[in-house]
Every structure is written in structure tokens, then in C-alpha cells.
Amino acid sequence: MKMLVALLLLLALCNANKVTVEESDGQCDYNLILEPRPHSVSILEFGAVGDGKSLNTLAFQNAIFYLKSFADKGGAQLYVPPGRWLTGSFNLTSHLTLFLEKGAIILASQDPSHWDVVEPLPSYGRGIELPGRRYRSLINGYMLHDVVITGDNGTIDGQGSIWWEWFNSHNLKYSRPHLVEFVTSENIVVSNLTFLNAPAYNIHPVYCSNVHIQNLSVYASPESPYTVGIVPDSSNNVCVEDCNIAMGHDAIALKSGWDEYGIAYGRPTTDIHIRKVHLQSSSGSTIAFGSEMSGGISNVLVQKVHLYNSLNGVEFRTTKGRGGYISEIFISDVYLQNIHMAFGASSLSGTHPDDNFDPNALPILDQITLQDIIGENITIAGNFTGIQESPLTNICLSNVSLSINSASSTFWSCSYVHGFSKLVSPEPCPELESSYSSSSTCFSLVNSYGRASAL
Numbered sequence: 001m002k003m004l005v006a007l008l009l010l011l012a013l014c015n016a017n018k019v020t021v022e023e024s025d026g027q028c029d030y031n032l033i034l035e036p037r038p039h040s041v042s043i044l045e046f047g048a049v050g051d052g053k054s055l056n057t058l059a060f061q062n063a064i065f066y067l068k069s070f071a072d073k074g075g076a077q078l079y080v081p082p083g084r085w086l087t088g089s090f091n092l093t094s095h096l097t098l099f100l101e102k103g104a105i106i107l108a109s110q111d112p113s114h115w116d117v118v119e120p121l122p123s124y125g126r127g128i129e130l131p132g133r134r135y136r137s138l139i140n141g142y143m144l145h146d147v148v149i150t151g152d153n154g155t156i157d158g159q160g161s162i163w164w165e166w167f168n169s170h171n172l173k174y175s176r177p178h179l180v181e182f183v184t185s186e187n188i189v190v191s192n193l194t195f196l197n198a199p200a201y202n203i204h205p206v207y208c209s210n211v212h213i214q215n216l217s218v219y220a221s222p223e224s225p226y227t228v229g230i231v232p233d234s235s236n237n238v239c240v241e242d243c244n245i246a247m248g249h250d251a252i253a254l255k256s257g258w259d260e261y262g263i264a265y266g267r268p269t270t271d272i273h274i275r276k277v278h279l280q281s282s283s284g285s286t287i288a289f290g291s292e293m294s295g296g297i298s299n300v301l302v303q304k305v306h307l308y309n310s311l312n313g314v315e316f317r318t319t320k321g322r323g324g325y326i327s328e329i330f331i332s333d334v335y336l337q338n339i340h341m342a343f344g345a346s347s348l349s350g351t352h353p354d355d356n357f358d359p360n361a362l363p364i365l366d367q368i369t370l371q372d373i374i375g376e377n378i379t380i381a382g383n384f385t386g387i388q389e390s391p392l393t394n395i396c397l398s399n400v401s402l403s404i405n406s407a408s409s410t411f412w413s414c415s416y417v418h419g420f421s422k423l424v425s426p427e428p429c430p431e432l433e434s435s436y437s438s439s440s441t442c443f444s445l446v447n448s449y450g451r452a453s454a455l
């Protein structure tokens with residue numbers, strides 16, 4: 001019960017509709033106290049062996065099946081002691097805390113027969129990498145609520161190298177699995193852990209509400225193909241804070257479905273708060289929107305972020321056929337260091353799931369504000385490329401100071417974009433030079449998160 005109260009409290013704090021922010025500048029700012037569950041069992045009681053060789057899938061499945069019976073008794077904790085716990089994919093249950101002790105490492109099996117193959121997500125219509133079905137993630141939640149995955153810096157190691165090789169050599173049978181996926185779930189916390197070497201994504205909440213991701217270290221090799229850190233997808237009320245993420249591809253990517261499938265499913269990603277994160281991306285973007293955004297992405301607040309040693313900083317990607325929108329995005333207090341392209345927005349970016357997409361489904365990019373930004377050693381300040389049929393609108397830059405390196409030939413590149421700027425250096429392209437005073441449509445935040453208003 002205490003657990004539930006603590007969880008409700010934190011989710012209330014995370015949700016601007018339920019709380020007025022008085023002195024702090026963000027909703028993720030709170031002292032999180034998670035009371036222990038009234039019942040706890042160790043994975044050892046289910047015959048698990050932490051030698052890094054024995055397969056423990058059944059131990060995890062049996063333990064979690066047993067813990068289901070505590071759902072109406074305040075829930076229960078599954079304790080994972082120090083050791084190397086090899087496993088294939090398994091499912092979680094509601095009112096569960098999965099706790100990884102210091103030195104506990106959950107190791108994902110590299111044998112694909114230990115991973116089920118499941119139907120694609122309805123908002124994607126197919127696996128994201130290959131047509132057809134996809135591998136189930138290592139740790140799964142389906143239609144759950146009140147679930148915590150935490151620990152004393154225990155580790156979830158995806159041992160992804162084998163999947164990266166199959167991906168690169170075109171030997172995958174199905175789209176690669178992720179480490180943690182929650183589908184149609186709510187009131188989820190993932191905290192105090194290290195994630196290593198995911199086959200593809202690390203944490204994928206899809207069709208979820210009230211997800212809090214805090215204090216994680218998330219790493220994959222810089223060469224790992226299309227590995228992504230955290231992917232809020234067709235989900236609302238997601239907070240990501242105090243995380244260090246370094247990925248082969250995007251560190252954080254916000255998505256909401258793919259072309260005709262995403263449009264038909266119609267569930268947006270909205271009310272997202274990202275703060276106090278250190279992000280690195282070798283071949284993608286530290287913070288990406290899209291390119292799959294057909295259900296829409298709106299009301300996103302990004303604050304106090306450090307983006308470094310990366311190809312791209314913040315990037316908005318979409319293409320004709322997506323439909324949907326990316327709007328009401330507010331990004332402030334950003335420090336960029338050693339980044340090739342600081343900001344990008346392109347309506348010519350991304351592929352289609354099949355030939356049935358509607359080329360007349362034009363994506364909208366509107367009301368994007370970038371404010372209080374400092375950058376060092378940047379090669380391209382910004383590339384804003386809209387399309388004639390649907391230009392980028394209300395792109396607002398305020399107090400942006402980027403120091404451009406000598407490798408640069410173009411500071412800003414703009415087409416089919418309209419926006420406003422003040423105090424921007426280097427001087428932006430003419431399309432963004434309307435003065436702020438004449439604008440009434442720059443997206444801003446007054447008083448608290450979630451309350452958009454004109455500047």
C-alpha cells in the first residue's frame with residue numbers, strides 16, 4: 001500500500017495536471033522514495049544459477065508466475081543477487097518490483113531460439129527492420145500497471161554484438177529485440193540501473209502512460225548499428241531524468257507509429273519531459289523526433305541537457321506519407337560540445353513500411369522553440385529543410401550561441417521554413433530572421449509544464 005502511495009505521489013508529481021509547481025522548475029524534481037514491497041523472493045529460490053552459463057529463463061518465468069498471487073497484497077519484489085544470470089525473454093506482471101543488487105547482471109542469451117517471435121506492433125504494421133514479425137524483447141510488460149525495475153546499479157546486458165553482426169551482414173530473420181519493452185501499460189518506473197549493449201533499443205514504452213525513467217547509465221558500442229537508448233512511442237506522461245546515455249544511433253528518440261499504420265492507430269506521444277541528461281550518439285542524434293511520428297508528437301519539454309561528441313544534436317525527422325505532426329516542443333538550457341550538426345529538421349527523411357502509404361499524408365512541423373543554447377566546436381549550426389506542400393512553421397530560436405569550427409562551410413541551411421529569432425549567433429538564415437516581437441506563435445511555457453502559451 002505504501003508502495004502504491006509513493007508511486008501515485010511520484011506520478012502525480014510527474015503529471016502537471018495534478019500538481020502545481022511552486023518553486024522548482026520541473027515536474028521530475030522530487031525526492032523519490034520507493035517503499036519496499038511487503039513480500040520479496042530471491043531468484044535463487046526458483047533454481048536460478050548465476051554462473052553466466054546456465055539458462056535461467058524458466059526460473060524468471062516461474063518466479064514471476066508465483067509473484068502474481070501477491071498482486072492484491074501490495075505486490076512483491078523479485079530480488080536478483082550478485083551473479084551473472086543468463087536468460088531468454090520473460091514477461092513481468094503487475095505490482096512487481098524487479099530489483100538487481102549491486103553486481104547482479106542479467107545477461108541476454110545470444111541464442112535466438114531463446115527469444116520468442118511475436119506479431120508486429122499495430123502502429124508499425126511490420127517489424128521496423130524487416131517485414132513481418134519481430135523478436136520479443138528480453139523483459140516484457142503487456143497490459144500491466146505499477147511495475148518497477150530498479151536496483152543498486154545492477155546491470156542488464158543485452159550482449160548485442162551477435163545481433164549487430166546479423167544486422168550488418170543481412171542475416172537477421174526478424175527485426176531485432178529490445179531489452180525492456182512495456183506495451184499498453186501504466187505507472188512504470190525504471191531506475192538506478194546500467195543497461196549495456198542492447199540488440200536494438202534499450203527501453204521501449206509503447207502505448208503507455210505515466211512512465212518514469214531515472215538515474216540510468218545506458219551504453220552501447222559506438223559502432224553498434226541503430227542501437228537506441230530510450231524510445232517513448234505513442235505514450236504520454238513520460239519523464240526521463242538524470243541519465244547518461246551513449247549509443248551507436250539515437251540516445252533518446254520520440255516516435256508514434258509508421259505511415260498508414262501509425263495514422264490508423266492514432267495514438268500520439270505527448271506530455272514528455274526530459275531533463276538533466278548527458279547524451280552521446282555516434283551515427284544518429286542525441287535527441288531525435290521521428291522519423292516515425294504518424295500518431296503525432298506534442299508537448300515535449302527538454303531542459304538542462306548536455307549533448308556531446310555526436311553526429312547530430314537535436315533532430316526532427318519526417319517524410320511525405322507520414323501524416324501526423326511534431327508540435328509544441330520547447331527545448332532550453334542546452335550545452336552542445338563537439339557536434340557535427342547542432343540542429344536539424346527535415347521533411348525528406350525516412351523510409352516507408354510498404355507501398356500502401358498515402359503520399360498526400362503530409363507531416364506538420366510547427367511551434368518548435370530552441371532557447372538558451374550554447375555550443376562549442378559545431379560544424380553546421382542548423383539545417384531546416386521543409387517541403388513546399390508543408391513548410392516548417394513557427395521555428396523559434398532565442399539566445400542561441402554556437403561557436404563554429406573551421407571545417408564549416410555552411411552555418412545554416414534553410415528551405416521551406418518560417419520562423420523567428422533573437423540573439424542568435426551565427427546569424428541565422430533570412431527565413432528565421434523575423435523578429436520575436438512580431439511573433440505570437442512561438443511555443444513557450446508559462447508557470448508550469450504543460451501550460452503552453454504565447455511569448
Ligand SMILES: *[C@@H]1O[C@H](CO)[C@@H](O)[C@H](O)[C@H]1NC(C)=O
Binds near residue numbers: 151
Ligand atoms: C535510487 O537509489 C537511491 C540510492 O539508493 C535511492 O535513494 C532512490 O530512492 C532510488 N531511486 C529509485 C527511483 O529507485
Ligand SMILES: *[C@@H]1O[C@H](CO)[C@@H](O)[C@H](O)[C@H]1NC(C)=O
Binds near residue numbers: 091142
Ligand atoms: C508473455 O506475454 C505474451 C503476451 O504479451 C504472451 O503471449 C506469452 O504467452 C507470455 N509468455 C509467457 C512465457 O508467459
Ligand SMILES: *[C@@H]1O[C@H](CO)[C@@H](O)[C@H](O)[C@H]1NC(C)=O
Binds near residue numbers: 154192193
Ligand atoms: C543513482 O543510482 C545509484 C546506483 O545505481 C545510486 O547509488 C545513486 O544514489 C542514485 N542517485 C539518485 C539521484 O537516485
Ligand SMILES: *[C@@H]1O[C@H](CO)[C@@H](O)[C@H](O)[C@H]1NC(C)=O
Binds near residue numbers: 155
Ligand atoms: C554504475 O555502473 C556502471 C558500470 O557498470 C558505471 O559506469 C556507473 O558509473 C555506475 N553508476 C553509479 C551511479 O554508480
Ligand SMILES: *[C@@H]1O[C@H](CO)[C@@H](O)[C@H](O)[C@H]1NC(C)=O
Binds near residue numbers: 379
Ligand atoms: C570537434 O568536433 C568534432 C566532431 O564534430 C571532433 O571530431 C573534433 O575532435 C572536435 N575538435 C576538438 C578540438 O575537440
Ligand SMILES: *[C@@H]1O[C@H](CO)[C@@H](O)[C@H](O)[C@H]1NC(C)=O
Binds near residue numbers: 380383384385
Ligand atoms: C540539409 O538537409 C537536406 C535534407 O535532409 C539535405 O538534402 C541537404 O544536403 C542538407 N544540407 C546540408 C548543408 O547539409
